[in-house]
Amino acid sequence: SYDLTQPPSVSVFPGQTASITCSGHKLGENFASWYQQRPGQSPVMVLYQNNKRPSGIPERFSGSNSGDTATLTISGTQAMDEADYYCQSWDSNTAALVFGGGTKLTVL
Amino acid sequence: EVQLVESGGDLIQPGGALRLSCAASGFTVNSNYMTWVRQAPGKGLEWISIIYSGGATYYADSVKGRFSISRDSSMNAAYLQLAGLRAEDTALYYCARVSRGASKIWYFDLWGRGTRVTVSS
Numbered sequence: 001s002y003d004l005t006q007p008p009s010v011s012v013f014p015g016q017t018a019s020i021t022c023s024g025h026k027l028g029e030n031f032a033s034w035y036q037q038r039p040g041q042s043p044v045m046v047l048y049q050n051n052k053r054p055s056g057i058p059e060r061f062s063g064s065n066s067g068d069t070a071t072l073t074i075s076g077t078q079a080m081d082e083a084d085y086y087c088q089s090w091d092s093n094t095a096a097l098v099f100g101g102g103t104k105l106t107v108l
Numbered sequence: 109e110v111q112l113v114e115s116g117g118d119l120i121q122p123g124g125a126l127r128l129s130c131a132a133s134g135f136t137v138n139s140n141y142m143t144w145v146r147q148a149p150g151k152g153l154e155w156i157s158i159i160y161s162g163g164a165t166y167y168a169d170s171v172k173g174r175f176s177i178s179r180d181s182s183m184n185a186a187y188l189q190l191a192g193l194r195a196e197d198t199a200l201y202y203c204a205r206v207s208r209g210a211s212k213i214w215y216f217d218l219w220g221r222g223t224r225v226t227v228s229s
Contacts, residue, residue: 001169029212030212031209031212031213031214031215033214033215033216035153035216037153042202042219042220042221042222043153043202043216043219044219045215045216045217048207048209048213048215048217049209049213049215054217084152086152086153088153088155088214088215088216089214090212090214092212094166095158095166096155096166096168097143097155097158097206097214097216098155099145099152099153099154099155100152101152102152102153
């Protein structure tokens with residue numbers, strides 16, 4: 001099976017930049033999406049196709065994907081960004097959709 | 109309004125069966141890729157099944173042979189039939205719409221609020 005690995009936790013001070021990585025074999029040859037899940041809520045997509053923002057997602061959310069690593073970057077992090085973040089991609093060998101294990105972002 | 113509403117979750121004994129429903133509004137289920145994702149208590153997201161707009165279905169290894177995804181155009185709904193339930197199937201089950209861009213571009217652009225399944229004796 002295809003695995004995506006994320007750090008369990010990332011901490012950042014308000015106003016600083018947070019980076020959350022997602023690693024998988026040749027992930028850069030596929031596309032990554034990112035989801036934000038606040039406590040008690042359903043996931044919300046914040047990036048798709050590596051770096052595209054859906055309507056309503058602030059510009060401070062950006063992304064990249066190259067080699068084996070996709071990265072979600074949150075610039076000028078705000079308290080409201082504190083949440084769990086999940087990366088997601090597609091395994092062409094099995095037609096399975098795959099999620100990373102999730103990263104808890106703490107805004108100090 | 110474009111939305112998904114799940115229902116059917118329950119407390120069920122090990123070995124039991126259950127059918128989850130996902131009612132869609134604002135778009136047509138048959139023209140889209142519909143999927144189910146679950147989240148065990150305190151754990152991450154786990155994709156479990158998808159039905160393509162053309163009708164093909166795929167499953168995660170963890171549920172293959174026990175779960176079955178389907179849809180009903182007259183109800184504009186998707187379903188997940190669960191059988192042979194185990195304690196480890198206890199989770200919040202989300203229905204989601206998957207959009208496809210060009211090859212390899214897959215993303216979940218609409219989620220429901222989930223329905224809870226608890227497997228316990």
